[in-house]
Amino acid sequence: MMKVLEVNVDDVGLGGVYALVNSVIRNKPEGLKLDIACIAEFENPNNIERLKRLGTDVHYVGTRGPRWTRPSAYYRNTLKLLQGGGYDCVHIHGDVAYLLLIFAKAARRAGVKRIILHSHAAGIDGGSRRLKAALHRLCRSALLRCATDFAACSDKAAAWMYPGLDVSRVKMVKNGVELERFAHDPAMRAKVRGELKLEDALVVGHVGRFAYQKNHEYLLDAFAAMRKRVENARLLLVGEGVMFDEIRAKAARLGLEKDVIFYGASNGVGKLMQAMDLLALPSRFEGLPVVGVEAQAAGLPVLFSDRITRQAELTDHVRFLPIDRTSVEKWGEAAREVAEGPGWDRAEDCERVRAAGFTIQDTVRAFLALYGATDADGEAGAAP
Numbered sequence: 579m580m581k582v583l584e585v586n587v588d589d590v591g592l593g594g595v596y597a598l599v600n601s602v603i604r605n606k607p608e609g610l611k612l613d614i615a616c617i618a619e620f621e622n623p624n625n626i627e628r629l630k631r632l633g634t635d636v637h638y639v640g641t642r643g644p645r646w647t648r649p650s651a652y653y654r655n656t657l658k659l660l661q662g663g664g665y666d667c668v669h670i671h672g673d674v675a676y677l678l679l680i681f682a683k684a685a686r687r688a689g690v691k692r693i694i695l696h697s698h699a700a701g702i703d704g705g706s707r708r709l710k711a712a713l714h715r716l717c718r719s720a721l722l723r724c725a726t727d728f729a730a731c732s733d734k735a736a737a738w739m740y741p742g743l744d745v746s747r748v749k750m751v752k753n754g755v756e757l758e759r760f761a762h763d764p765a766m767r768a769k770v771r772g773e774l775k776l777e778d779a780l781v782v783g784h785v786g787r788f789a790y791q792k793n794h795e796y797l798l799d800a801f802a803a804m805r806k807r808v809e810n811a812r813l814l815l816v817g818e819g820v821m822f823d824e825i826r827a828k829a830a831r832l833g834l835e836k837d838v839i840f841y842g843a844s845n846g847v848g849k850l851m852q853a854m855d856l857l858a859l860p861s862r863f864e865g866l867p868v869v870g871v872e873a874q875a876a877g878l879p880v881l882f883s884d885r886i887t888r889q890a891e892l893t894d895h896v897r898f899l900p901i902d903r904t905s906v907e908k909w910g911e912a913a914r915e916v917a918e919g920p921g922w923d924r925a926e927d928c929e930r931v932r933a934a935g936f937t938i939q940d941t942v943r944a945f946l947a948l949y950g951a952t953d954a955d956g957e958a959g960a961a962p
Contacts, residue, residue: 580951581611583663585639585656585670585681588616589625591787591818592843594753594868595671595698601756601938602945603634610951615639615659615681617652649676653684660688667692667949670725673699673865674710675717675739682724694948695721696751697730697739700887701863703791704820718742727948732887735865749948753868754941757932759848760875762924770853774839779812780917783854783878785847785869786861788819793883795828796860796901802832803910808917813838816850851876856916858909859883860901866890875931877924879916881909892934893927 587599603612611633617640620626626636637659641651660668668685670693672678678695685693702710719742721728729749730736736748771777782801786792794815801813815825815838822840829838844850847869851857857873860883864870870890873880879895886898899908931937 579609579611580667580949581613581663581665582667582669582949583613583615583637583660583665585615585668586617586672586677587614588618589620589622590618592845592847593787594865597847597868598753598941599671600629601754602942603629603632605756605938605942607942607946610946610949613637613663613665615656617648649680652677652680656681656684657688660685660690665690667694669694669696669945669948671696671698673697674702674714675721676710676713678739679717679720679724682721686724692727692950693725694727694729695725695739697728697735698865699791699863700732700734700738700865700885701791703789707790729948730865732866732889734863734887738865749944751944751948752936752940753866753871754936754938755868755872755875755931756938757875757928760851760872761928762877763852766849767852770849774814774853776812776814776853779810780808780856780913781812781814781854782913783814783816783851783857783873784859785816785850785857785872786859786867787817788821788825790821791862791864792817792819793860793862793901794821794825796906797858798825798828798832798834798838799906800858800860800909801838802834803906804913805834805837805910807910807914811837811913811917814841814850814854815839816841816844816847818843847872848876851878854878856881856913858913859886860899860909861886862901864890871931871936875928875936877922877927881912892936893930895922895927 584599587596589596613635615637619638629636639655641648668690670678670681682693728740728747729751731753740748784797788794804811851873857878858881864886866887870880874893882898883901884898897912
């Protein structure tokens with residue numbers, strides 16, 4: 579049995595990397611054991627138990643100590659795990675070079691033969707962004723000496739993490755999704771819209787952490803413009819995060835309390851997308867947003883910010899809009915066009931996503947190719 583350690587994966591906010599790795603675990607073939615090493619403790623113990631039933635062990639390699647002790651603790655704890663774990667391969671996920679470098683050095687010291695770095699972003703999130711950006715730029719060149727393989731979810735993510743690496747050495751791994759979880763379901767749509775009392779609304783959805791990257795401040799301004807053009811527009815926000823209270827306060831200041839639903843985090847995003855009519859993602863940066871793929875699989879029109887890679891456009895119902903202050907009205911006008919425009923068979927868009935190679939089976943095959951378990955044309959497993 580091949581053993582692979584997926585590093586820097588956690589269920590905090592049920593974010594994109596977790597959703598991706600979680601789907602791969604559910605669909606991996608027999609004979610492959612995927613374990614997880616996390617530096618943030620899992621928020622929901624039930625997720626650890628569910629992963630364990632799928633054969634995945636979750637290891638905490640973080641620390642509760644002071645911030646300045648964290649890098650050395652990550653290194654020591656990961657090294658200890660790898661030295662006794664018998665892993666054939668380490669697959670390190672991340673959005674900044676200095677974090678990838680810590681885990682890669684531990685894997686190299688432990689003698690792991692295959693060390694894969696996987697870039698999932700194209701910018702800096704959270705606090706101390708200038709310092710983080712400087713550290714990221716400082717550490718990028720060192721990555722090339724510590725890993726055997728390099729992967730990214732998009733052209734922007736590759737350029738962000740490996741600017742000095744020949745593009746032929748970067749393997750593009752598409753953020754595939756489990757199509758059956760998102761394919762259009764009219765009965766589920768009616769059920770969820772009824773539960774949320776949104777039967778007659780134009781439901782604008784957003785799925786993501788309340789964080790700098792996702793740009794909820796701009797989303798509220800854009801929704802206010804949408805609301806002026808579409809009287810029955812409602813905004814469904816799915817997620818949690820450090821900026822939750824700040825965004826809720828802004829919604830109140832804009833007089834949108836009755837028009838915005840703060841749903842919280844959810845394991846049922848596929849069902850919630852059935853209730854939506856439009857997905858809006860005014861992100862400041864992304865690698866390639868998994869939720870954008872999910873929304874297109876659900877047959878939703880999607881409004882992306884123009885900071886997001888064009889590789890995220892998988893159907894004919896996608897638009898890229900600026901996120902400067904003068905462009906807020908463009909988001910409002912786009913929502914009006916969706917409300918008044920002709921409908922289409924949402925199931926057809928699911929097939930377009932399949933044809934574009936964004937199924938979870940495509941991603942499992944790409945992961946297996948990274949691990950050297952099979953070539954890119956090998957057979958992916960089925961969900962148990």
